[in-house]
Amino acid sequence: xxxxxxxxxxxxxxxxxxxxxxxxxxxxxxxxxxxxxxxxxxxxxxxxxxxxxxxxxxxxxxxxxxxxxxxxxxxxxxxxxxxxxxxxxxxxxxxxxxxxxxxxxxxxxxxxxxxxxxxxxxxxxxxxxxxxxxxxxxxxxxxxxxxxxxxxxxxxxxxxxxxxxxxxxxxxxxxxxxxxxxxxxxxxxxxxxxxxxxxxxxxxxxxxxxxxxxxxxxxxxxxxxxxxxxxxxxxxxxxxxxxxxxxxxxxxxx
Ligand code: PEP
Numbered sequence: 001x002x003x004x005x006x007x008x009x010x011x012x013x014x015x016x017x018x019x020x021x022x023x024x025x026x027x028x029x030x031x032x033x034x035x036x037x038x039x040x041x042x043x044x045x046x047x048x049x050x051x052x053x054x055x056x057x058x059x060x061x062x063x064x065x066x067x068x069x070x071x072x073x074x075x076x077x078x079x080x081x082x083x084x085x086x087x088x089x090x091x092x093x094x095x096x097x098x099x100x101x102x103x104x105x106x107x108x109x110x111x112x113x114x115x116x117x118x119x120x121x122x123x124x125x126x127x128x129x130x131x132x133x134x135x136x137x138x139x140x141x142x143x144x145x146x147x148x149x150x151x152x153x154x155x156x157x158x159x160x161x162x163x164x165x166x167x168x169x170x171x172x173x174x175x176x177x178x179x180x181x182x183x184x185x186x187x188x189x190x191x192x193x194x195x196x197x198x199x200x201x202x203x204x205x206x207x208x209x210x211x212x213x214x215x216x217x218x219x220x221x222x223x224x225x226x227x228x229x230x231x232x233x234x235x236x237x238x239x240x241x242x243x244x245x246x247x248x249x250x251x252x253x254x
Contacts, residue, residue, distance in 0.1 A: 099111070
């Protein structure tokens with residue numbers, strides 16, 4: 001399976017910076033086609049930058065997909081401030097990140113809400129990148145597997161499959177902190193996630209499971225070589241084209 005190299009730009013950058021970052025990424029991939037043999041690429045800019053990103057990608061849309069960082073559970077109507085899944089499809093997005101730990105923490109998002117959003121997204125042909133992961137305290141208390149198992153049970157809705165669903169394992173304590181899980185811990189958790197998916201999805205073996213949490217060029221090779229790590233969800237390092245491309249270049253040959 002090719003690795004999915006997903007960039008989460010979060011709430012960063014100006015319009016001009018979004019354009020120049022996109023330009024550098026697209027140019028970098030286009031310069032080295034061996035990257036496309038090993039990886040698929042998606043970036044998730046802030047909503048308001050998406051159109052500019054598309055404008056910059058132009059005829060090279062086959063090298064870089066574009067996604068969003070959230071969507072509404074509602075289809076349309078009086079939901080001030082919301083962006084629907086249909087609006088994302090309409091503008092050309094193919095992916096949407098759901099249930100990122102920052103949204104769970106700052107917007108109080110529950111697994112039930114994440115499942116509702118995922119269902120709305122699947123109904124509009126979007127591939128959801130559903131994030132799961134334990135806090136530092138939960139890991140220290142020995143509950144990491146139970147927490148992730150419960151998140152998967154509730155946040156991954158009926159109708160999910162390998163085409164419309166990607167799981168991102170992101171230990172909360174590793175996001176933006178410079179700490180990463182050890183390769184052994186990642187291996188164990190990704191195997192556990194695969195086993196849990198088996199209970200739910202017929203094509204569980206083909207669902208991509210990404211690792212996220214301080215993935216950088218200097219640790220990407222080790223992380224991307226772990227069994228059942230089918231790509232990376234990258235925050236900070238995805239804001240630097242060189243780092244994002246270097247992480248992709250660490251992916252093993254398929
Ligand atoms: C993320 O926000 O999904 C993430 C993994 O961030 P970082 O790479 O900065 O830890």
